[in-house]
Amino acid sequence: MLYQRLAAATLLLVLPLHACPPANSITHGRDKTVWNYNGGVLLETDGSLPDGPCFRLSGKVTEPEFFENLKREDTNSGTVYRRGNEVVTEFPRALHLTFLMYDMPCDNQLQAIGSRMYLSRALMGKLHIGLFWKRGTELRVASGVALKNFEIHSLPHYSGQQVKDLPQRYEWWFDFDVPSESVPITDSLVIIILTANNHIAARVAARL
Numbered sequence: 784m785l786y787q788r789l790a791a792a793t794l795l796l797v798l799p800l801h802a803c804p805p806a807n808s809i810t811h812g813r814d815k816t817v818w819n820y821n822g823g824v825l826l827e828t829d830g831s832l833p834d835g836p837c838f839r840l841s842g843k844v845t846e847p848e849f850f851e852n853l854k855r856e857d858t859n860s861g862t863v864y865r866r867g868n869e870v871v872t873e874f875p876r877a878l879h880l881t882f883l884m885y886d887m888p889c890d891n892q893l894q895a896i897g898s899r900m901y902l903s904r905a906l907m908g909k910l911h912i913g914l915f916w917k918r919g920t921e922l923r924v925a926s927g928v929a930l931k932n933f934e935i936h937s938l939p940h941y942s943g944q945q946v947k948d949l950p951q952r953y954e955w956w957f958d959f960d961v962p963s964e965s966v967p968i969t970d971s972l973v974i975i976i977l978t979a980n981n982h983i984a985a986r987v988a989a990r991l
Contacts (some may be wrong), residue, residue, distance in 0.1 A: 818855040820991065829887065830976055830985025836900040837889040842882025842957075844972060844989040849875040855991060864968050864991065874963035878972065880914075880989075884955040885938060901950050904935075910984065913975040914959070916966060917988060922973065925961055932958035 823845035831837040852866050864871040886902035914925040938952040961972065971990035978984055 814859045816857045818857070818991075820850045820853040820855070823850050824989045824991060826882070826974070826987045826989045828985055828987035831889060832906060832978060832984050833982055835906060836886045836902045838884055838886045838902050838985070840882055840884050840974070840976065840985050840987060842880065842974075845879045845881075846875050846877070849878075871968055874966045874968055874970075876962070876964045878961045878963045880957075880959040880961050880972070880974075882957055882974070884957075884976075886952060901952055902955075903950060904953070907955060909979045911977040911979075912957070913977060914961065915973040915975065917971040917973045918967070918969070925972065927962040929960045930957070931960055932956075
């Protein structure tokens with residue numbers, strides 16, 4: 784099953800990576816920008832399966848006490864992370880990762896709705912989730928990750944579609960605890976969705 788597989792493939796190291804920037808930033812003059820991480824770090828990317836459906840992955844990395852009042856300050860002399868007057872250099876003992884996956888029309892299917900494929904239970908059951916820490920160009924497997932919850936929700940079809948004979952649409956929800964003790968705050972948590980033959984279907988990073 785998808786939620787039971789964590790893939791580790793070093794061949795992924797040189798591939799491009801999508802990353803979501805912090806939600807809020809304030810520029811102080813020309814030499815300082817402050818990013819606010821209250822509420823955690825958002826992540827989102829689009830993916831696709833070979834000869835199959837396209838989908839969106841959307842989620843968040845949280846840990847209430849850690850991210851509360853956490854800020855990143857970018858200046859001409861470098862970057863520093865602060866919580867009030869405290870300088871923060873490492874993540875807490877664990878982070879909380881939640882994300883959704885749901886199908887979307889591929890660009891070449893927008894005008895051919897009836898013929899497009901959907902993200903079915905059978906297709907999802909063949910996928911792997913890989914969770915990694917990224918430092919520079921190096922990926923290392925995030926060890927000790929625990930799935931806390933997994934849910935499948937039925938979704939309505941897109942507005943204007945003739946739903947007769949169309950397959951059911953679903954939303955897939957994942958909830959993980961990710962050990963992060965002693966991990967530098969400058970590392971990124973990377974999610975990689977792989978097919979059964981190790982084709983990368985989606986890749987996204989939660990980066991501070």
